[in-house]
Amino acid sequence: MSGVDKKLVRAWVRQQSGPARRAALPVVAVGCLNTLIGIGQAWCMASVIGSLLQTRGAQVLGLIASFAVLSACRALCLYFQENLAARAGIAARERLRRSVLDSVIGIGPALLRRQHSAEIAALLVDRIEVLDGYFARWLPASMTWMVFPAFVLVAVFVVDPRAALILAVCGALVPVSQAVFGIGAALASRNQFLAMVRLQARFLDRIRGIATIVLSNATDREAKALSGAADDLRKRTMKILRIAFLSSAAIDIAMVIAIIMIVLTQGHFIHIDAFAAPSIYPAPHFTETLFALFLVPEFFAPFRGLALAYQDRAHAAGAAEAMEAIENGESLPGTDDLSALAPPVLVVTVEAKALSYRWNEAAPYVFKDLDFSVSPDEILVLDGPSGAGKSTLIELLLGFIKPSAGTIQFNYRDIATLRGRDIARHLAWIGQKPVLFAGTLRENLLFARPDADEMRLQRAIEAAAIDHFLKDLPQGLDTVIGEGGFGLSGGQAQRVAIGRAYLKDAPLLLLDEPTAHLDPETEAGIIEALRRLSEGRTVILSAHSQAMKALGTKSLKLGLSASVEPCA
Numbered sequence: 001m002s003g004v005d006k007k008l009v010r011a012w013v014r015q016q017s018g019p020a021r022r023a024a025l026p027v028v029a030v031g032c033l034n035t036l037i038g039i040g041q042a043w044c045m046a047s048v049i050g051s052l053l054q055t056r057g058a059q060v061l062g063l064i065a066s067f068a069v070l071s072a073c074r075a076l077c078l079y080f081q082e083n084l085a086a087r088a089g090i091a092a093r094e095r096l097r098r099s100v101l102d103s104v105i106g107i108g109p110a111l112l113r114r115q116h117s118a119e120i121a122a123l124l125v126d127r128i129e130v131l132d133g134y135f136a137r138w139l140p141a142s143m144t145w146m147v148f149p150a151f152v153l154v155a156v157f158v159v160d161p162r163a164a165l166i167l168a169v170c171g172a173l174v175p176v177s178q179a180v181f182g183i184g185a186a187l188a189s190r191n192q193f194l195a196m197v198r199l200q201a202r203f204l205d206r207i208r209g210i211a212t213i214v215l216s217n218a219t220d221r222e223a224k225a226l227s228g229a230a231d232d233l234r235k236r237t238m239k240i241l242r243i244a245f246l247s248s249a250a251i252d253i254a255m256v257i258a259i260i261m262i263v264l265t266q267g268h269f270i271h272i273d274a275f276a277a278p279s280i281y282p283a284p285h286f287t288e289t290l291f292a293l294f295l296v297p298e299f300f301a302p303f304r305g306l307a308l309a310y311q312d313r314a315h316a317a318g319a320a321e322a323m324e325a326i327e328n329g330e331s332l333p334g335t336d337d338l339s340a341l342a343p344p345v346l347v348v349t350v351e352a353k354a355l356s357y358r359w360n361e362a363a364p365y366v367f368k369d370l371d372f373s374v375s376p377d378e379i380l381v382l383d384g385p386s387g388a389g390k391s392t393l394i395e396l397l398l399g400f401i402k403p404s405a406g407t408i409q410f411n412y413r414d415i416a417t418l419r420g421r422d423i424a425r426h427l428a429w430i431g432q433k434p435v436l437f438a439g440t441l442r443e444n445l446l447f448a449r450p451d452a453d454e455m456r457l458q459r460a461i462e463a464a465a466i467d468h469f470l471k472d473l474p475q476g477l478d479t480v481i482g483e484g485g486f487g488l489s490g491g492q493a494q495r496v497a498i499g500r501a502y503l504k505d506a507p508l509l510l511l512d513e514p515t516a517h518l519d520p521e522t523e524a525g526i527i528e529a530l531r532r533l534s535e536g537r538t539v540i541l542s543a544h545s546q547a548m549k550a551l552g553t554k555s556l557k558l559g560l561s562a563s564v565e566p567c568a
């Protein structure tokens with residue numbers, strides 16, 4: 001693990017340590033009880049065997065009964081330990097998912113410019129899922145790997161100090177070997193995760209671009225590249241398994257050495273008397289030695305648990321790194337110290353004052369010192385050639401990016417002082433390609449306002465002219481559309497977006513070339529629906545087509561010397 005990783009994990013662990021360690025405490029407490037019961041079991045078992053061998057007909061029923069009771073208690077402890085660990089894992093993953101999702105939503109679409117969507121999905125689903133091991137196994141194991149062996153060592157020391165010394169020496173060898181394997185395991189695990197994310201991103205890209213691949217006759221090439229990436233993942237996974245096997249083998253070797261040494265150093269552990277009637281009988285310290293031998297696996301179990309959980313720590317490092325990459329991003333105005341646009345307003349006047357924007361310090365300004373205002377019932381058309389900055393200005397109005405200089409005001413209030421959710425509450429946005437989620441048409445429409453009643457829904461359907469194609473859908477409003485569902489044409493999908501905007505009923509409407517991919521006839525129908533939607537609202541629209549531009553009441557010519565003109 002690199003220095004940066006270590007620092008990241010430490011910072012992340014510190015941040016998580018409060019609730020996560022608190023959640024791990026019951027697991028640790030039950031684990032302590034479990035170890036003590038294990039010691040008791042070992043004593044009962046050793047005593048039963050010792051007594052039977054030393055004294056014929058010895059009374060061992062009490063010891064056997066104690067062993068049975070302890071075994072039942074141990075089973076209960078194991079059950080509770082697993083249960084508590086699983087709960088701690090679930091709670092921690094829930095907490096993390098919420099916090100990462102908040103960050104993702106807080107940054108908004110700007111995040112997709114610097115991170116592949118597959119990476120974000122992998123973090124939210126896979127990386128956080130594997131953190132289960134970190135919370136359920138690594139945290140308790142790292143809190144107890146010295147404590148449990150110490151319990152065992154004290155118990156063995158009391159009955160057989162020589163065996164305790166052997167255990168201590170062999171036990172001390174384990175952390176050395178684990179440190180060697182651990183470094184390799186962390187690195188291998190990190191590389192494996194990167195290979196997996198790369199493969200996921202590649203798959204997602206290729207599935208999205210399946211038509212281009214087929215039409216470019218590139219299927220063989222792509223299949224080869226995908227199989228190469230899958231093979232890379234396989235090799236990295238095998239490397240992890242090899243390291244895990246070696247690390248476990250190192251503990252087994254230390255355990256076997258401890259057993260052999262205890263037996264060898266005990267001298268006459270069992271006497272074979274071949275002179276009198278040939279018989280085998282135990283040495284006087286037989287029970288104590290047997291007790292120490294039974295406790296050897298118990299002594300090494302926490303080391304094994306820690307070694308197994310080391311990979312979970314490596315996963316946490318990867319997740320911490322990915323979360324850092326997301327959380328370091330510039331957030332939308334969404335923090336609670338910003339004031340809300342309360343109460344909800346019915347009309348919005350938009351004003352830009354000396355507004356300038358450039359994508360970064362090295363890039364030229366997209367526009368500079370822009371001044372304009374749009375009142376309710378006005379439609380401002382953003383005009384200009386491709387690359388003039390129409391979409392950039394709409395992103396600024398949406399609050400997805402922040403001005404390099406100047407301000408945007410809604411009702412004379414700088415939107416930099418508004419919370420992201422308050423900006424969103426007061427506007428509806430329709431882009432070039434509406435997103436249809438996998439679900440029914442009804443769910444897709446109600447996405448904008450889940451609590452809308454049937455009458456409101458019907459009004460939106462009529463106003464957006466969705467009823468024109470509704471009768472052609474197999475199950476009407478309950479037809480499943482979106483990914484894997486019934487396909488809608490570009491114009492029909494755009495009508496769904498207009499229907500959503502009707503339902504949202506926001507005072508400000510932002511339209512970013514909503515008819516960009518439509519034929520003139522379909523465009524005319526959409527424009528009609530948009531004209532109805534625009535009534536009484538403040539509208540800003542970006543368009544290339546003359547028919548769309550004709551909707552405007554004034555136009556803003558974008559370019560470095562921008563100017564506002566009334567529409568003819």
Ligand SMILES: Nc1ncnc2c1ncn2[C@@H]1O[C@H](COP(=O)(O)OP(=O)(O)OP(=O)(O)O)[C@@H](O)[C@H]1O
Binds near residue numbers: 385
């Ligand atoms: N994420 C980005 N990073 C850096 N530059 C960008 C980014 N997005 C857009 N640009 C640049 O900003 C400028 C304005 O782009 P924008 O998409 O706003 O233009 P547009 O007028 O909407 O174009 P079109 O009409 O083709 O959609 C362009 O020079 C573009 O290359």
